[in-house]
Amino acid sequence: MANIRDLAKEAGVSVATVSRVLNGYPYVSEEKRKAVWEAVEKLNYTKNIQAVHLAKGKTRIVGVMLPYIHHPYFSAVIEGISKEALGCGYQLLLFQTNYEVKRELEALERLRMKQMDGLIVCSHEADWEVFAAYREDGPIVLCERAVGHDFFTVYIDHYQAFAQALRYLLDKGHRRIGYCIGRTTGPNSQARAAAYRDVLGSVGVIPQPQWIFDGCLFLEDGKRVIERWMDMKERPSALLVTSDQVAAGIVLHAQRVGVHIPEELAVIGFDNDPLAEMLGMTTVALPHLALGEKAFRLLHQWLETGNVPRTQEELPARLIVRMTG
Amino acid sequence: MANIRDLAKEAGVSVATVSRVLNGYPYVSEEKRKAVWEAVEKLNYTKNIQAVHLAKGKTRIVGVMLPYIHHPYFSAVIEGISKEALGCGYQLLLFQTNYEVKRELEALERLRMKQMDGLIVCSHEADWEVFAAYREDGPIVLCERAVGHDFFTVYIDHYQAFAQALRYLLDKGHRRIGYCIGRTTGPNSQARAAAYRDVLGSVGVIPQPQWIFDGCLFLEDGKRVIERWMDMKERPSALLVTSDQVAAGIVLHAQRVGVHIPEELAVIGFDNDPLAEMLGMTTVALPHLALGEKAFRLLHQWLETGNVPRTQEELPARLIVRMTG
DNA sequence: TTGTATGCGTTATCAC
DNA sequence: GTGATAACGCATACAA
Numbered sequence: 120m121a122n123i124r125d126l127a128k129e130a131g132v133s134v135a136t137v138s139r140v141l142n143g144y145p146y147v148s149e150e151k152r153k154a155v156w157e158a159v160e161k162l163n164y165t166k167n168i169q170a171v172h173l174a175k176g177k178t179r180i181v182g183v184m185l186p187y188i189h190h191p192y193f194s195a196v197i198e199g200i201s202k203e204a205l206g207c208g209y210q211l212l213l214f215q216t217n218y219e220v221k222r223e224l225e226a227l228e229r230l231r232m233k234q235m236d237g238l239i240v241c242s243h244e245a246d247w248e249v250f251a252a253y254r255e256d257g258p259i260v261l262c263e264r265a266v267g268h269d270f271f272t273v274y275i276d277h278y279q280a281f282a283q284a285l286r287y288l289l290d291k292g293h294r295r296i297g298y299c300i301g302r303t304t305g306p307n308s309q310a311r312a313a314a315y316r317d318v319l320g321s322v323g324v325i326p327q328p329q330w331i332f333d334g335c336l337f338l339e340d341g342k343r344v345i346e347r348w349m350d351m352k353e354r355p356s357a358l359l360v361t362s363d364q365v366a367a368g369i370v371l372h373a374q375r376v377g378v379h380i381p382e383e384l385a386v387i388g389f390d391n392d393p394l395a396e397m398l399g400m401t402t403v404a405l406p407h408l409a410l411g412e413k414a415f416r417l418l419h420q421w422l423e424t425g426n427v428p429r430t431q432e433e434l435p436a437r438l439i440v441r442m443t444g
Numbered sequence: 445m446a447n448i449r450d451l452a453k454e455a456g457v458s459v460a461t462v463s464r465v466l467n468g469y470p471y472v473s474e475e476k477r478k479a480v481w482e483a484v485e486k487l488n489y490t491k492n493i494q495a496v497h498l499a500k501g502k503t504r505i506v507g508v509m510l511p512y513i514h515h516p517y518f519s520a521v522i523e524g525i526s527k528e529a530l531g532c533g534y535q536l537l538l539f540q541t542n543y544e545v546k547r548e549l550e551a552l553e554r555l556r557m558k559q560m561d562g563l564i565v566c567s568h569e570a571d572w573e574v575f576a577a578y579r580e581d582g583p584i585v586l587c588e589r590a591v592g593h594d595f596f597t598v599y600i601d602h603y604q605a606f607a608q609a610l611r612y613l614l615d616k617g618h619r620r621i622g623y624c625i626g627r628t629t630g631p632n633s634q635a636r637a638a639a640y641r642d643v644l645g646s647v648g649v650i651p652q653p654q655w656i657f658d659g660c661l662f663l664e665d666g667k668r669v670i671e672r673w674m675d676m677k678e679r680p681s682a683l684l685v686t687s688d689q690v691a692a693g694i695v696l697h698a699q700r701v702g703v704h705i706p707e708e709l710a711v712i713g714f715d716n717d718p719l720a721e722m723l724g725m726t727t728v729a730l731p732h733l734a735l736g737e738k739a740f741r742l743l744h745q746w747l748e749t750g751n752v753p754r755t756q757e758e759l760p761a762r763l764i765v766r767m768t769g
Numbered sequence: 770t771t772g773t774a775t776g777c778g779t780t781a782t783c784a785c
Numbered sequence: 786g787t788g789a790t791a792a793c794g795c796a797t798a799c800a801a
Contacts, residue, residue, distance in 0.1 A: 120778095122777085122778050122779085123778065123779070124778080134778095134779085134780095135780090135781085135782095138779070138780060138781085141779095142780085166778085166779080167777085167778050167779075168779095169777085169778080169779090170777070170778035170779040170780085171778080171779055171780080172779090173777090173778080173779070173780095174778080174779040174780040174781080175779080175780065175781095
């Protein structure tokens with residue numbers, strides 16, 4: 120492949136002039152400009168972006184760390200990020216971690232290696248300290264609340280979201296309230312656990328450990344929940360389900376096996392997935408797309424201006440009452 | 445940041461030796477090796493990956509071109525790609541195109557610029573010729589059938605999938621058969637249109653143009669389909685729906701408005717989404733994950749061995765009969 | 770086993 | 786306006 124030295128030779132100018140023309144700088148005579156572009160045509164030249172990255176020390180690439188892609192929550196967040204990035208001329212490098220700390224470290228190392236200009240962490244497993252250790256290696260924006268750490272974060276207020284739904288259920292008279300969650304670790308899950316403790320504690324309800332259903336990520340997990348629920352002696356009368364997919368699985372399987380929703384079991388989902396509207400599910404609407412968009416915008420501002428005030432933006436959730444709870 | 449020259453100075457060796465140690469080459473004395481690693485520690489050194497890329501002329505990055513991410517079809521394909529890539533130590537650079545030719549060209553240009561070692565095209569809008577023009581610029585694997593072009597492709601045989609479902613409906617006595625599709629352009633859509641023409645033509649059925657519902661991508665589009673269906677004078681008695689999401693929307697909304705499935709309207713979805721199982725939907729199972737995995741494996745083999753025989757792998761689809769059709 | 774020198778393809782800084 | 790030339794940071798062929 121031809122490089123700018125070849126171009127310079129062909130056009131009878133210096134490499135500096137070639138570079139100026141290629142990057143649209145002023146102060147180049149029209150005739151040389153023309154000669155350069157002709158050489159570009161003739162030699163079928165294309166810029167080598169790796170060399171540009173090395174010379175400039177920047178890539179206009181941002182990394183996106185997330186556990187998995189094929190999941191409505193994360194694919195919505197990444198869509199939001201992607202949409203914004205597209206508009207700003209940035210590219211996205213994907214780091215799928217499966218919540219393995221080892222993989223998270225790999226992504227952070229890539230930031231150190233200057234493979235990307237910044238990193239958006241959608242969700243993670245490793246301790247905050249791990250991320251803090253890479254602070255000097257590039258801008259990092261987190262999509263989870265980081266209490267007691269001065270990271271840049273944009274996050275959905277899951278405590279408030281959970282508390283809101285719990286109070287609604289308490290008001291309706293429910294006392295045996297359980298919940299379904301994707302995993303028990305991680306800031307989002309812990310915020311929800313805290314809300315669960317706090318709100319239920321405030322009315323003197325002591326929740327049973329078996330009312331917490333772990334590992335609920337996909338539609339089919341809802342089936343499992345109903346099955347377990349039916350086997351229980353002391354069944355919860357209501358369930359908070361942190362994913363509308365799982366909630367839909369619960370509602371649909373309940374229908375199949377003759378469990379009446381909401382009479383026997385009230386169900387409140389999260390996300391406000393189109394599925395929730397379609398099934399008439401009560402749900403807490405979460406702004407995933409906006410989360411991704413705002414996360415990118417924050418990182419972008421940071422990258423372009425070099426320094427922005429520390430930001431911790433909280434995105435609100437909104438209970439949408441329909442028929443299942 | 446420290447570079448290998450600083451390391452060399454610190455360790456009292458040459459940059460070549462530093463490079464050897466860093467990359468684990470043999471024939472370095474234990475004492476120098478130790479000195480280098482100590483220097484690495486002391487100077488808090490990390491390799492600059494951009495420089496590595498430039499020097500090696502490779503990046504171990506593959507691009508993934510796709511219209512949108514937040515869609516069950518594409519997020520499944522990309523999950524398959526990602527899974528394989530992770531295992532091989534490759535990274536994924538995302539190119540979301542929204543089916544805009546301009547964006548597709550941008551991705552191809554990036555391949556020319558050597559930003560990535562190869563490109564996987566999940567779906568595209570531009571003409572084959574556009575892609576053919578970039579053949580020399582790097583390995584490209586397509587996830588759509590390319591008749592009459594010698595691209596490397598791995599694809600789902602949508603003609604066969606469609607034909608299979610159509611014949612099943614014909615056998616059940618249906619004659620007024622329509623279908624719902626995401627878009628009418630693109631190889632996959634055209635393959636389905638061809639199957640529709642051929643199979644229906646083979647039994648002398650002349651399909652009505654209004655039996656084709658375009659722009660069906662998401663759950664909520666199913667609602668629209670039912671509404672339009674109800675407004676029709678001559679309604680189709682069966683619908684092929686190229687996405688289980690849309691099919692679920694149809695089934696659920698039909699239930700709401702009192703349309704009986706499959707008596708009044710038979711519905712066959714595609715994908716075998718968990719939702720299809722849950723709703724008891726007849727569907728054609730499509731191997732999305734496998735598609736992504738195989739596409740990456742093919743590209744990977746191409747990248748590692750330099751030259752592989754031209755491949756056009758066809759992935760089969762399988763009709764799963766349940767209750768809606 | 771080790772070091773020197775050169776290449777990778779740009780961008781950026783000067784001097785003219 | 787233009788052209789040398791030095792970065793950018795690493796890999797590697799060739800010598801020794």
